[in-house]
Amino acid sequence: MTEANTYNKPLPVPSPETEAFWEGCKRHELLIPRCDKCGSHWFPPSILCPECLSTEWQWVKASGKGKVFAFGVYHRVYHQGFKEEVPYTVAVVELEEGPRMVSNVTGIPPTDVKVDMPVEVYFDDVTPEATLYKFKPA
């Protein structure tokens, strides 16, 4: 946990469709939508299933297990909040339920990260109001 008054990185700006997702993160649950009609999962959350356009769906708790689909390592500082973080690893993670989401991969030197490497979610309570989902090697 980083103290709120020193946390100087951007915070997520939820939309009406993603508020429940970020609330889930605060409870350390990774919630994703699952379609009642066709069973597919998707991300980011939205009002209907992009596969079959059904508006009948539920939030389900993802296992949090997945693999690195693609990654990159930031060396350039685009935002002063990350000045002390470079080099840091960002990735597209594919969850075992199917959807892909961007995040950080931590707990491993950037040079050791590999495509298809298994990872699992953890939660970083960056401020009292915001919790981020991140991944570490599984």
Added chain:
Amino acid sequence: MTTNLSGKYAIVGVGQSAIGQVGGVSSTNLLAIAMKNAIEDAGLTNKDIDGLVSRGTDEIYCHHQKMGELMGMNVSYSNSLDSGGASQIMAIMLACQAIETGLCNTVVCGYGRDTWSRTRSPRSKMAVDMVSQSQLGLEFGPEFGILGAPVDYAFALSRHQALYGTTKEQLGHIAVTLRKHASKNPLAQMQTPITMDDYANARWIVEPLNLLDCSLLSDGAGAVVVTTAERAKDLKQPPAYILGFGSHNNLRGWYHNDHMTNTAAIQSSQAAYRMAGLGPKDIDTAQLYDCFTYMLMAELEDYGFCKKGEGGPFVASGALDLDGEIPTNTSGGQLSEAHVEGMLQILEGARQLRHQYPIERQVPNAEVALISGHGGRTVCHSTLILGRQPS
């Protein structure tokens, strides 16, 4: 019913503004200069133009209206586009469709930007290494430090490397070859040749992309005039006939399916080849959208100039040289000439077909040029095939 428009329309005028580190002129006014130059190149005046399709920096509302105001034009057809770097070829496609359906006869199309002025010039108000507020007010990106344009292509390259063993050294050949082309272009933003050592020592931006994998921050504009092949015969310049065009947009996103490594260029190129009745073997020069070295390499595969996965060895073989298998981005591209979102590639394709370049810049016997556009949220793609002859 299908109507084949191949060879029915032509680019009859091309023009550009000053490009590179220009400063002191806004993007719409740079584009006005480019449009004036294109119209005059065709031997026409603003009174001869009855269509306008444009794009500029994305915050300008109703961009085509602003351009008409600057150009003193009321027109029967105009519009502005919103597909990033794919828009500039889409503008030409729209021009052909508008003329075909009787909406207008002679259309000016173009794009202008002032990115260097905004981000790097001494007068810039934006601090270097900062990103815009609009990019920060989002989720699923900025909170993880995912900012700026290079990251999506870094993701894609990481996958291409894992799937096909593509090396950084291979990509270096793209940067070095395009700089060599730019060194013969007196208007290019970067004319000093670079070596493979320079490439290997360039600082990382978002690994696996380094500074020399990234296109330039430029000011500049380009424009073309499109009209019927019939009318083109009476105009000043040898026409570049529009033999084929196509587009494809993977709207579900860059992270979906295998879109990063099998890009929308696959379907876009097939549509354009089909319309033109041509294939990759018939193309004499390619002007490909090179926002990053990776994208150019992926397009070489997706356009069928080499097999999927073999882009690395292909570029390392010297294929992009003026006397190579497919002379590519012969004015230096966005990596070295200037990044005007694909507009300068359209001009270079048309100019190569005029055979007016000095010998050190001319693709020998260039009869057919292929041009690509790519952008939006990295998923919109467009293709244009031009010919020295209408068929």
